[in-house]
Amino acid sequence: MNTIWSDNIQNIGTLYHSRTLRFSDTYKEAFQNAFCIGKNAGILEIGCGPGALTQSLARWYPDAAITGIDRDSAFIQFAAQKAPQLKFMEADAAALPFADNSIDVTISNTVQEHIEPSKFFGEQFRVLKPGGICLVLSARRGIQNTAGCIAEENSFEQEIWSRIEQLDCNMTEKYAVGQYAMSESALPTVMERYGFRQVSTEYIVANLTPDNPQNSKELAHCMINAHRQTALDAVNAIPYTAPGVVSDVELKQLRTRINEKYDQRIALYNEGIKQWDTSISLTMVLRGVK
Numbered sequence: 001m002n003t004i005w006s007d008n009i010q011n012i013g014t015l016y017h018s019r020t021l022r023f024s025d026t027y028k029e030a031f032q033n034a035f036c037i038g039k040n041a042g043i044l045e046i047g048c049g050p051g052a053l054t055q056s057l058a059r060w061y062p063d064a065a066i067t068g069i070d071r072d073s074a075f076i077q078f079a080a081q082k083a084p085q086l087k088f089m090e091a092d093a094a095a096l097p098f099a100d101n102s103i104d105v106t107i108s109n110t111v112q113e114h115i116e117p118s119k120f121f122g123e124q125f126r127v128l129k130p131g132g133i134c135l136v137l138s139a140r141r142g143i144q145n146t147a148g149c150i151a152e153e154n155s156f157e158q159e160i161w162s163r164i165e166q167l168d169c170n171m172t173e174k175y176a177v178g179q180y181a182m183s184e185s186a187l188p189t190v191m192e193r194y195g196f197r198q199v200s201t202e203y204i205v206a207n208l209t210p211d212n213p214q215n216s217k218e219l220a221h222c223m224i225n226a227h228r229q230t231a232l233d234a235v236n237a238i239p240y241t242a243p244g245v246v247s248d249v250e251l252k253q254l255r256t257r258i259n260e261k262y263d264q265r266i267a268l269y270n271e272g273i274k275q276w277d278t279s280i281s282l283t284m285v286l287r288g289v290k
């Protein structure tokens with residue numbers, strides 16, 4: 001049972017909710033144009049996490065045969081429960097359990113930066129059929145602007161977070177997260193180096209601004225609550241990342257405080273008092289052909 005990522009780095013809720021919004025049907029056409037793949041391709045998603053992109057792919061390509069793999073057992077269990085009609089399995093991207101020349105399309109989102117490039121690209125090149133397509137999605141610098149009622153930390157919150165900051169509990173360093181991150185120009189060069197041709201890039205913007213009038217109330221609430229989940233997940237991770245530093249009572253108080261702030265944000269939205277907080281994500285789509 002490997003739950004290193006879901007326990008220490010990003011929890012299920014954080015990934016699932018943020019990706020569900022980033023890969024919502026609003027952006028279907030933009031992603032389909034960038035992917036440029038056949039309707040009934042065999043698609044392998046590498047490092048699928050809790051499976052939000054996998055589910056979007058299944059909606060966008062209903063005739064495709066889609067499999068998601070990830071090393072984290074909790075993500076795979078969650079993904080399989082959420083979408084039992086899809087195939088998910090635990091596997092290592094550095095040693096894919098698939099035959100040479102057997103897959104039409106490989107796709108991944110925010111995974112390349114964590115895996116040694118000769119393994120990441122080499123394994124996908126090996127399993128892809130000649131003419132098969134490799135799609136590497138990565139998050140580029142976006143814009144984050146938090147509503148005042150959420151950004152404001154009281155002295156209790158400040159004290160808890162400063163207690164944690166003083167510890168050397170940087171999971172990003174411990175687990176070499178993002179060790180192989182590359183710039184927008186280096187990434188296509190490296191893809192070519194590993195044998196891919198017709199390499200191209202596309203960039204897709206997702207504007208997640210709850211107060212925009214084109215968003216339904218339900219969608220606006222989803223946007224606010226995705227951030228609530230990320231904040232709660234950060235608290236839920238404390239016992240793993242900084243064991244014994246924050247008591248159970250304090251953790252409970254911290255969760256209550258977070259929920260109060262997000263409830264207030266929702267109330268402001270419902271009353272039509274605009275905050276214009278926003279999360280703009282920029283996804284790079286790198287595409288190469290074997």
Ligand SMILES: C[S@@+](CC[C@H](N)C(=O)[O-])C[C@H]1O[C@@H](n2cnc3c(N)ncnc32)[C@H](O)[C@@H]1O
Nearest residue numbers: 005015047048049070071072092093094109110
């Ligand atoms: C930033 S998360 C992205 C997850 C998912 N693609 C998403 O966007 O929600 C990175 C994912 O890569 C997975 N991962 C990292 N190294 C891996 C490897 N060698 N084999 C399989 N999965 C791996 C992690 O378990 C994690 O789910």
